Amino acid sequence: MGLALGLVMPGAPYSAGVAAATEKASPAPERTVVVSVSKGFAPYYFVDGAGEIKGFAIDIGAEIQTITGLRFEYQIFDKVRAVLPALRDGSTEVNLSIGITPKRSAYLDFTRPYETIRISHFIRKSAVGIEKATDLDSRKVGVVRINRGRSLLESRGHAKLVIFEGLEEALFALLSGAVDSVAYPENILLKSARAAGIDHLIKPIGPPLLEVKRAIAVAKGHPQLLAKLDAAVGQFIGSPAHKRIIAKWFGEPQSFWSKKKVTIAGAILAALFLFGFLIYRNRAVSRFNRELRGTIQAKDAAENELRNLHANLEALVDNRTRSLQSEIAERERAEVALRESEDSYRTLLAQMHDAVLVAYDGRMSFANEAAMQLTGYSMDELSGMEFHQLLTPHGVEIWRKRRQDRLAGLSVESQHEIEFLHKDGKTVKSCLINIKRYNGPDGSEAVLGTFMDITDLKHAETSLRNAQKMEVLGNLTGGAAHSLNNLLVPIVGLGEILKEQIEDNEDQGEMIDAMMQAAESARQLVARMLTFSRQDDPQQEVIDPYKIMRKSLDLMKPSIPSTITIWEDLDQTAGAIFADPVQTETVLINLITNAAAAMKGDVGTIKVGLTRAESRQHGLAPLGDENFIKMTVSDDGPGMDEEVRERIFDPFFTTKEVGEGTGLGLSMSHGIVQRHGGHIDVESAPGLGTTFEIYLPICDAPDAANATPG
Structure with a gap:
């Protein structure tokens, strides 16, 4: 709900502005009615530069107050979206201008309508090929975020909506060609235009x-107020005040051009034309x-030359005809050869396994099938885009740095890694194989780049390095743990014997x-080290993750x-998982413990969440097509920089003070999640806290509904 600016009390600027229009009402106000308005919904209601509430609906409200004897106090909201909730929860009683819809009629009563507005498509007068609304099905249509036009087109399934925050932005996007149409109420759009x-x-x-x-809306539960306002609207409709x-x-x-001005201007133009015509006629005859004399002389000379x-x-x-025929034949042969060469070149590029992008003056003009698969965009979408729009922020930084080095005359390697941002938001790591620059037919700079998607290769390399590192560390940790355990056995045993022998001391x-x-x-500590080093499969069973988290x-x-406040958002119906309950509980306890430790006893919040997640929505396609449950543990502590975040799952790595942690908790949690066929992510930045997300495959077994808590 938008922030209310407060009720306008008697004598305040807003009520004073309305009172001026109601001075002719002789009786004292029958009652005070709280009316909700938005300060940014021109021309219906808005706050002008002097702080006065103005608008079409405000003028109507002044007339209704005169008719009914009621007094309106305006409660002003920053945002239009806050008006309806205020009517629904009863904090305001009336709104002077709201569109009548079945959905709103469920919680609002309406007077008879005093205005009908039409929502239409507006196009540029210069537009070609757009005659009716169906011609816009495959084109970009602009809508305003908080407007009936947007919800109407969304309900009709229009696929290419461009959402703007305000009407002015949408109008100038239409004139600039960024969209082909704007869907909006006609009267408001034409007023702004x-x-x-x-x-x-x-x-x-x-x-x-x-x-x-559109009519006056009254919150449910005010039948007498509704009847009074409805009668007043009936009296107001068609009146001189309504028309005014x-x-x-x-x-x-x-219009500037009145009938009188047109007549005078026409007479002046006629006189000037007649005067000019007379002067022109005399000069023209001479x-x-x-x-004519020169023409006769030239004619005689031309006749002699013609003979x-x-x-x-x-x-x-005959000679010129033969020369032209030879030139035409040669040009036709060259054009055929050029077309064949171009077709062969395009076929070769289209069938290449590597992605190929061609740009003129920095904007895309060609992409083969591999490039469209790499970026997720069609050729129509890519056309006109700038290359940096396809990259991640990190990729843009690398690209601009290399470009600056090239312009500065520094040596730049032709092959390097760069990050593409897929249309669906997935990061694709690609290797720039070759870049070639040349001048286009019109002298503009053209760039041809070939790219190879090495995402799977990078993932495989990372997985291999991690597996090798974990195997070596697991073996070392397991050996050390067993040795320590052997040393602890006599210590514990002898300690118990000594305690029995010196009971009196x-x-x-x-x-x-x-x-x-x-x-x-x-x-x-030995038990943790043994758990970390264990390579056997977990003892899995069908369990309810909600009960484990609880x-x-x-x-x-x-x-x-x-x-520290713990905030919970747990979906009890997220689904069951096939997992080791003890190890799953260990992971959650590690994450909650780390979240609490990150705040070091200060005031803060730990958020724990459980929900269902689809693999494609969260970039988990390499884990399979099945659905996942997502367990989230986040804190609003100091967060981590990129260097710490990259090492957070390394064994024995810790940011805690000496003696406060072993550095095995997160590495052990990472290993447990991977052995369960899942995935763990961490998002953090200095000053923004830390969020861990655990994805585990959902178990669709028949007994999943009766899963145990572990």
């Missing part, structure tokens, strides 16, 4: 998309006589207890400082 001086450049087409009747207000806000602009040329004309024509008993606690801490939260809440 006239104010901007561009109404002669646009026109509506076809029948209206929809006619919307419509003409004021939506009337045609008065010039004609001179030219001289006639003898050689036939030979000249309290000081020595306390020292032995301290020794046993240290041994227990060492044993827990259990983990119940275990952790007592140990989390009271200054």
